[in-house]
Amino acid sequence: MIQLLANWILSFDILSGMGNSVAWGLSLFVVAALIFVFVALNAIVLVYIERKVSAFMQVRLGPMRVGKFGTLQTVADALKLLQKEDIIPKMADKVLFVVGPWVILVASVVTFAAIPFSDTLLAANMNIGLFYVVSISSIVVLGIVMSGWASNNKWSLYGAMRSAAQIISYEIPVGITLIAVVAVVGSLNLQTIIEAQGGTSNLFHWIPIPLPNWFIFHNPFLFMAAFVYLIGATAEINRTPFDIPESESELVAGFMTEFSGLRWALFFLSEYANATLVAFLVAIVFLGGWQSPFADYRGTQIGFSIITLVAIMWTLFVRAKTSRLSVYPVGLSLVITISAWLFPGFAIWMASPGIFWMLMKVGTIIFMLMWFRWTFPRLRVDQLMYVSWKVLLPLALINLMGVAIWMWLTGEIQF
Amino acid sequence: MSYFSNISSAITTLIDGMKVTLGYFVRPREHVTLQYPDEVWPIPTRNIGVGEIESYNTIRSKLVVDFEDCIGCKACERACPVNCIHIETFKAGPEEDIGTTKNGTKIKLRVTSFTIDMSECMFCDLCTHPCPEDCIRMTPDYQFISNDNVKLDVTPEERWRDRDHLIYQFSKVFPIERAQRQAEAEKVAEAKAAAMEAKKAAAERAASEKAAEQALEIETLTATPMESVASEAPVVTESPEVPVDQAQTTSSTLDRAPIEDDMVRVNLSMEIPVTPDIPVETPPSSEATAEPETSTDTEDSSKGETENG
Numbered sequence: 001m002i003q004l005l006a007n008w009i010l011s012f013d014i015l016s017g018m019g020n021s022v023a024w025g026l027s028l029f030v031v032a033a034l035i036f037v038f039v040a041l042n043a044i045v046l047v048y049i050e051r052k053v054s055a056f057m058q059v060r061l062g063p064m065r066v067g068k069f070g071t072l073q074t075v076a077d078a079l080k081l082l083q084k085e086d087i088i089p090k091m092a093d094k095v096l097f098v099v100g101p102w103v104i105l106v107a108s109v110v111t112f113a114a115i116p117f118s119d120t121l122l123a124a125n126m127n128i129g130l131f132y133v134v135s136i137s138s139i140v141v142l143g144i145v146m147s148g149w150a151s152n153n154k155w156s157l158y159g160a161m162r163s164a165a166q167i168i169s170y171e172i173p174v175g176i177t178l179i180a181v182v183a184v185v186g187s188l189n190l191q192t193i194i195e196a197q198g199g200t201s202n203l204f205h206w207i208p209i210p211l212p213n214w215f216i217f218h219n220p221f222l223f224m225a226a227f228v229y230l231i232g233a234t235a236e237i238n239r240t241p242f243d244i245p246e247s248e249s250e251l252v253a254g255f256m257t258e259f260s261g262l263r264w265a266l267f268f269l270s271e272y273a274n275a276t277l278v279a280f281l282v283a284i285v286f287l288g289g290w291q292s293p294f295a296d297y298r299g300t301q302i303g304f305s306i307i308t309l310v311a312i313m314w315t316l317f318v319r320a321k322t323s324r325l326s327v328y329p330v331g332l333s334l335v336i337t338i339s340a341w342l343f344p345g346f347a348i349w350m351a352s353p354g355i356f357w358m359l360m361k362v363g364t365i366i367f368m369l370m371w372f373r374w375t376f377p378r379l380r381v382d383q384l385m386y387v388s389w390k391v392l393l394p395l396a397l398i399n400l401m402g403v404a405i406w407m408w409l410t411g412e413i414q415f
Numbered sequence: 416m417s418y419f420s421n422i423s424s425a426i427t428t429l430i431d432g433m434k435v436t437l438g439y440f441v442r443p444r445e446h447v448t449l450q451y452p453d454e455v456w457p458i459p460t461r462n463i464g465v466g467e468i469e470s471y472n473t474i475r476s477k478l479v480v481d482f483e484d485c486i487g488c489k490a491c492e493r494a495c496p497v498n499c500i501h502i503e504t505f506k507a508g509p510e511e512d513i514g515t516t517k518n519g520t521k522i523k524l525r526v527t528s529f530t531i532d533m534s535e536c537m538f539c540d541l542c543t544h545p546c547p548e549d550c551i552r553m554t555p556d557y558q559f560i561s562n563d564n565v566k567l568d569v570t571p572e573e574r575w576r577d578r579d580h581l582i583y584q585f586s587k588v589f590p591i592e593r594a595q596r597q598a599e600a601e602k603v604a605e606a607k608a609a610a611m612e613a614k615k616a617a618a619e620r621a622a623s624e625k626a627a628e629q630a631l632e633i634e635t636l637t638a639t640p641m642e643s644v645a646s647e648a649p650v651v652t653e654s655p656e657v658p659v660d661q662a663q664t665t666s667s668t669l670d671r672a673p674i675e676d677d678m679v680r681v682n683l684s685m686e687i688p689v690t691p692d693i694p695v696e697t698p699p700s701s702e703a704t705a706e707p708e709t710s711t712d713t714e715d716s717s718k719g720e721t722e723n724g
Contacts, residue, residue: 375436
């Protein structure tokens with residue numbers, strides 16, 4: 001994408017004199033700015049959605065006063081945070097206190113350089129993309145420890161220490177589950193991983209139900225690995241139920257106790273950037289990334305017909321009560337089905353890979369993360385370690401072994 | 416095997432919890448939030464008391480006075496156990512017709528100020544019963560907040576309700592009018608006293624000079640004091656110095672008087688009108704005289720410094 005942008009800049013007669021390297025640097029800057037803007041806007045939207053989701057789950061309404069249905073609430077909050085006084089505690093380590101939030105933010109923003117949004121839309125097509133993303137996102141713990149130590153506050157230090165212990169523990173099952181996927185594909189390139197998931201196949205290759213050839217449906221071990229990865233990644237980004245680094249009832253606000261204003265906003269920004277990153281990784285590695293769930297336009301028509309039929313039956317017979325879930329999605333799927341049968345062009349567009357499917361999958365995963373957050377109670381510190389070392393790590397190892405054996409038995413990999 | 420049963424029970428209970436939250440998520444219309452200023456709970460109409468009087472059995476909140484019916488008897492002020500009602504009255508002139516109440520009673524007292532401090536009121540309902548005209552009553556209106564008085568640049572006429580939102584001024588007499596009426600009342604009293612004195616003097620003189628039998632001089636002498644008394648008001652407006660003094664005296668008395676009693680908070684917010692000539696003219700003149708001197712001083716000093724430097 002950077003080279004494409006550079007070529008586009010050089011294609012103008014006026015700008016062609018600047019030279020290839022200058023154009024390349026300029027387009028690099030533009031792409032970096034685009035990624036940062038994406039992360040910032042993403043945080044603003046996600047905070048609003050999270051507040052609404054939590055409100056609905058707790059039988060509340062959420063923000064309603066700023067803008068229609070409170071849509072401008074997060075914008076107002078962001079403006080408020082920008083205007084706040086920049087406070088550095090007297091006894092804090094000033095250098096680390098200032099640098100810490102930026103380390104966290106940079107670590108979470110830079111990972112988006114390797115994330116493919118569609119088959120053409122990505123900043124850098126790296127051959128070690130998966131490794132890059134996993135390793136760079138681990139730098140976040142450095143920033144957390146820096147800001148926790150610099151605050152010179154016992155709550156902050158406890159939070160930072162817990163965060164370090166937690167992230168280091170959960171890196172291991174998460175890494176091993178990703179290795180299982182890499183064993184199937186044989187590549188660390190994220191684009192290659194997504195391209196390997198195109199088309200349709202039977203469920204686990206032998207149950208005759210046609211399904212998209214995503215890795216979550218590839219074999220039973222990868223199906224389990226997807227959930228192991230989701231749980232481990234939830235812990236890695238410090239979200240509830242694994243939010244002991246910033247547990248309000250125990251540690252005030254954990255490592256961000258002493259922060260306010262813009263620096264606190266940076267923590268928030270990186271938190272939602274990390275959540276989005278995890279959702280992207282789950283979508284890329286297990287759910288086929290930008291691949292459409294339908295093989296061709298015929299598949300789109302039949303697939304949406306089945307979905308609509310099931311939704312209507314479910315609404316009529318299982319859930320007679322009127323609810324938002326039964327009215328709007330059923331109507332939407334009905335409209336999509338009818339238009340897919342009437343206009344083949346629409347069906348072909350639905351079957352073709354693109355950013356639409358990527359964002360749909362990412363949105364679903366982010367909703368699941370929010371769902372987790374507003375349902376589950378927080379784990380104790382020892383329970384957290386128990387889950388990581390005694391449950392997830394054995395499961396991940398079993399999955400890795402199982403995937404290897406499966407690949408050997410089905411003959412997809414020759415030893 | 417407690418390890419595997421632990422894991423399986425964890426998974427099942429987590430799925431149960433997720434079902435519950437998803438169920439609430441898809442039914443957002445069952446929310447419990449009340450969007451307060453837009454929608455309010457209905458006021459309960461049930462019988463909350465044991466008394467026979469109707470007003471006692473409903474919600475008692477904000478006090479309201481039908482001011483047109485107030486005769487200024489101060490019965491409610493005396494009944495109030497927390498002294499939150501303050502009434503100021505003075506007697507109307509003999510020919511002055513203020514009006515009658517809805518019960519047909521003639522109002523004999525001008526009520527210049529009728530304030531209720533709602534921050535002190537304890538909603539006991541004791542003030543409503545002694546009222547002979549049934550003009551003070553409790554209403555179920557519980558919303559004391561208002562943004563009427565948020566703007567601070569309102570004129571005194573607009574600010575008849577206090578800025579603290581909780582001191583309610585029910586008399587329709589605004590501070591300006593109140594001061595004017597007080598001045599009028601003083602004038603009337605003075606005029607009365609002067610007339611009485613003049614009458615007395617005239618009677619005495621008439622009595623003494625009847626005996627002396629000097630008819631022409633007596634008539635002229637008696638006529639002058641009576642005329643001056645009758646035409647005091649127009650004379651005052653014509654001469655520029657006299658009303659200024661009068662207004663100042665009245666305003667200063669108004670300023671000082673409330674500090675001694677409980678009316679401090681009420682009166683602090685009221686701007687009692689002083690004639691605008693004196694305070695407006697003096698400050699600019701002093702500033703105008705002060706400013707050039709200081710500027711010249713600074714210029715000179717700066718010049719001197721630069722020269723020295």
